[in-house]
Amino acid sequence: MIPTLPGITTVAQTITLALSPIFMLTAIGQLLNVLAGRLSRVVDRVRALEQEIHQRGDGDRSRLVWELRLLDRRITIINASLFLAVSSAVMTSLVVALLFVATLAHLHLATLVALLFIVAMLLLIASLAYFMMEVRVSLQAIHVRKDLLDLVSE
Template identity: 40%
Template structure:
C-alpha cells in the first residue's frame, strides 16, 4: 500500500510538467504554422521576382528571410524547452525508483527549460513585430 501512495505522489508531481508539455505543443504548432506561411509567401515572391523585379518584392523577400530566421530560433528554443521538460518528467520517476536525491538537478532542468521557453517566446515576439513591417509595406 505504501508503494501505491509513493507512486501516486510521483505521478502528481509529474502532472504539472506534463500539462506544460501540452501547452508547449500548442505553441510549437502556432510557430510551425507561421513558418509554413512565411515559406509559402517566400516561394510566391520568388516566382514574381523571376517575372519582373519589383522593389517591394525584393524588400519583402529580405524581410521574410529575417522573419523565417527568428521563427526558426523560436521553434528551436521552444523545442529544447519541451525536451528538457520531458527529461525532467523522466528524472522524477527515476529519482523515486533508484532512491537518489536529484532535487538540485530537477530544479536546474526546470530553470533551463523555462529559460529556453522565455528565449523562444522572445524570438517569436520579435518575428511577430517584424510581420508588422509586411503590413506596412502593403499600406504604402
C-alpha cells in the first residue's frame, strides 16, 4: 500500500494553525531586540564608569561603585531575561515544526504540541517578569541623589 500524502487543504489548515505561534515568535523577536538594546546601553555605561572611577576622589568613587554594582545586577537580570526569551522562541519553533511533522506523518502529537506551547508561554512570561524587574532596578539609578537635593535646598 502506498502512503497518501496530505492534501493541500490539510497543509493549508496546518499553516493556519501555525500562524499564532509565528506571531508569538515575532513578538519574542521584538522583545529580544529591546533586551539587547538595553544590555548594550548598560555595557556602554559600565565601560564609561570603569574609566571614570580611577579619576575621581573617594567621595565620588563610592557613588560610582554603587552604580557599577547596580549595573552588574542589571546585566545579570537582562541576561536571564534574554535566556528565557530565546528558550521560549525555541519551544515555539518546535511547536510549529511539530504541527507540520504531525500533519505530514499522520502522527497524534496534540498533547506534546500543547505542552510545548504551554512551556513556551511560561518561559515568555518569566522573561517578561525579568524584564519588568530590570526596568525597576534601572529606575534606582535615575532618581536624583539626596545629597544633590540637599544642596538645592540650602
